[in-house]
Amino acid sequence: MSSQLIISIGREFGSAGHEIAQKLAEHYNIQLLDSNLLQEVAQEKNLDVKHLEGLDEKKRIKLFSRNVRGFHSSPEQNVSMLQFDFLRKKAQQGDSFVIVGRCSESVLKSCDAMISMFILGDVPCKVKRVMELYHMKESTAKKYIAEQDLKRKRYHNSFCEGKWGDSRNYDISVNSSKLGVEETTRLLIDYIDMRRSK
Amino acid sequence: MFSQVLAVIIFVAMFLLIVTEIIERHLIVLGCALLTLILVFGIGMHSVDAIMEAINVQSIFQPGFWYAGAEAGEASSGINWETIIFIFGMMVMVEGMARVGFFRWLCMCIAKLVRYKISSIFLTFMILSAVLAMFIDSITVILFLAAVTIELSQLLKFNPVPMILSEIFCANLGGSATMCGDPPNIIIGTSLGYSFGDFITNTGVLAAISLVAVVIYFYLIFKKELVSKAAGGIDYQSLPKPESTITDKKGFVISSVIFIATILLLVTHAQTGLTVSTIGVIVAVATLVSSGRHAVELLKKVDYKTIAIFAGLFVVISGLEQTGILEILAGLIGRISGGSIMLMIAIIIWLSAIASAFVDNIPFATTMIPIIKSLSLTYGVDLSVLAWTLAMGTDIGGSATPIGASANVVGIATASREGYIIRWGTYCKKMVPATIMVVLISMIVIYLRYV
Numbered sequence: 001m002s003s004q005l006i007i008s009i010g011r012e013f014g015s016a017g018h019e020i021a022q023k024l025a026e027h028y029n030i031q032l033l034d035s036n037l038l039q040e041v042a043q044e045k046n047l048d049v050k051h052l053e054g055l056d057e058k059k060r061i062k063l064f065s066r067n068v069r070g071f072h073s074s075p076e077q078n079v080s081m082l083q084f085d086f087l088r089k090k091a092q093q094g095d096s097f098v099i100v101g102r103c104s105e106s107v108l109k110s111c112d113a114m115i116s117m118f119i120l121g122d123v124p125c126k127v128k129r130v131m132e133l134y135h136m137k138e139s140t141a142k143k144y145i146a147e148q149d150l151k152r153k154r155y156h157n158s159f160c161e162g163k164w165g166d167s168r169n170y171d172i173s174v175n176s177s178k179l180g181v182e183e184t185t186r187l188l189i190d191y192i193d194m195r196r197s198k
Numbered sequence: 199m200f201s202q203v204l205a206v207i208i209f210v211a212m213f214l215l216i217v218t219e220i221i222e223r224h225l226i227v228l229g230c231a232l233l234t235l236i237l238v239f240g241i242g243m244h245s246v247d248a249i250m251e252a253i254n255v256q257s258i259f260q261p262g263f264w265y266a267g268a269e270a271g272e273a274s275s276g277i278n279w280e281t282i283i284f285i286f287g288m289m290v291m292v293e294g295m296a297r298v299g300f301f302r303w304l305c306m307c308i309a310k311l312v313r314y315k316i317s318s319i320f321l322t323f324m325i326l327s328a329v330l331a332m333f334i335d336s337i338t339v340i341l342f343l344a345a346v347t348i349e350l351s352q353l354l355k356f357n358p359v360p361m362i363l364s365e366i367f368c369a370n371l372g373g374s375a376t377m378c379g380d381p382p383n384i385i386i387g388t389s390l391g392y393s394f395g396d397f398i399t400n401t402g403v404l405a406a407i408s409l410v411a412v413v414i415y416f417y418l419i420f421k422k423e424l425v426s427k428a429a430g431g432i433d434y435q436s437l438p439k440p441e442s443t444i445t446d447k448k449g450f451v452i453s454s455v456i457f458i459a460t461i462l463l464l465v466t467h468a469q470t471g472l473t474v475s476t477i478g479v480i481v482a483v484a485t486l487v488s489s490g491r492h493a494v495e496l497l498k499k500v501d502y503k504t505i506a507i508f509a510g511l512f513v514v515i516s517g518l519e520q521t522g523i524l525e526i527l528a529g530l531i532g533r534i535s536g537g538s539i540m541l542m543i544a545i546i547i548w549l550s551a552i553a554s555a556f557v558d559n560i561p562f563a564t565t566m567i568p569i570i571k572s573l574s575l576t577y578g579v580d581l582s583v584l585a586w587t588l589a590m591g592t593d594i595g596g597s598a599t600p601i602g603a604s605a606n607v608v609g610i611a612t613a614s615r616e617g618y619i620i621r622w623g624t625y626c627k628k629m630v631p632a633t634i635m636v637v638l639i640s641m642i643v644i645y646l647r648y649v
Contacts, residue, residue: 041617047617047618051618051619052617052619062217062219063217064600064622065600065601066600066601066607068337069501069608071611072607072610072614073606073610075619078610078619081614082614082617
């Protein structure tokens, strides 16, 4: 495997996917791209990020959008395309980075340097984590998790052939509730190192 | 009654499926066309003649299909092959012009001519958009104009969105001026037997008056945004020279000659007797022969999916026409208007404009043609007045929303690729008032001139 390393992380809401992504980025000393991806895109295009806000990881509304000869009118779809192009360009330039969500496992599928993973979790653990992080009641946290996961699933599945969370789309799927954040991260580092040594 | 129900179900299902985008549009439309032939004409009407009329291949073998001076065949419903052949020919010509860099050269020449002054580029590009869209499809016009606008905006440091929105509106408006500018006009012209001259002296006048109002409107609302944000001035040497945009000089000259000859053939087709199908064939053959080894490449680039959509739509709408559904709709409009031509004009123009703002104007115009024919026969209203009303409503209404016309989608997507995301709110805030204004102007001028 080349020295370039791209880690693509899909995640369920509350599964600590973002925290694991942060730890992996720190461990390998590479850039973490998550919600800051929009900022990066705006910077590259010399634009104010406020033009792109509110459109991140959103599914296009079919009733209010139209496709003509490969051109799209949907703002959600166009922002996603900008992000996908940015990721492809970055991968082609040989950059190493950790990317959370944004259909990255499909967008960068042809890139040999990419290792894709999906982080899931048990419902009680995810609820507990979300209650602590967002100061929510249990019932609200449960509802919030379900809503966020549905949004992510719809967004992902509207752009990718493979389904969100389907283990066949990822190199490795892991339940972070079984080992905890630290141990799961270590497991993933071992997996990445083994892959890179091949 | 059974076949009427089937025809309506297929028509409604086609629209719903197009919106849901379960499969590609051309497959949906062709599938619905096939269902119309089997269920409506075959099982419902038990009529082989109805199937033959819908496919309408026999029309191609009539002399009147190629030469208007010959004995004209009886106008029939079904696939309008004249429209399809003409659109194919124009698509080949436009691909040939794009290959040699014609459109980019034209845009850059105009920008240079006005010395790269942003407000002048804004005004001239609006007019250029309208004029080009009179002869070639608005998708191609916006594809090149928006790309050049983005390029210039990066070099001259200005926000390209106001310019792109104005170009989109003017492309749709320019398309309404001629018979070949917008697909609904081609269908109206070939179905009802109007010439290029008929359109230019009727919808052309309406479009010209509206263009003046639109240019003033857009200039007033956008003038504050037409300034350069370049801190240290602009390096004019870095701007691309128009000549550098031409990729094939010999091909460029030939393409320009073919384009001018096409305009002449269209302008004079009522005098020469050549039908638009003949012009389509001449244009396609001339472009392909002169393109040499690039001919296959041009043929591959033709948008066959759109052509398939046209063919399928004609069949589905023929189902509505032959089962008498459109006559019922015409009767409804007639009753609401009480036979008053002024009310009929108001209903047709606003109904067409509102419908075209949300659904494709091609099926809408195709559906409305038998309706206006029926209205004209029943109430003795001049058919041409209803035709110009329908053309203006369908052509202009599409500008109101981001999904109303293909040019809007292409313009929005081109801007988005450079990070300029145009949302519904931004778009409609500027375009809806312009659309209402032009529909109103058109309605008033139609009242003053024809009623």
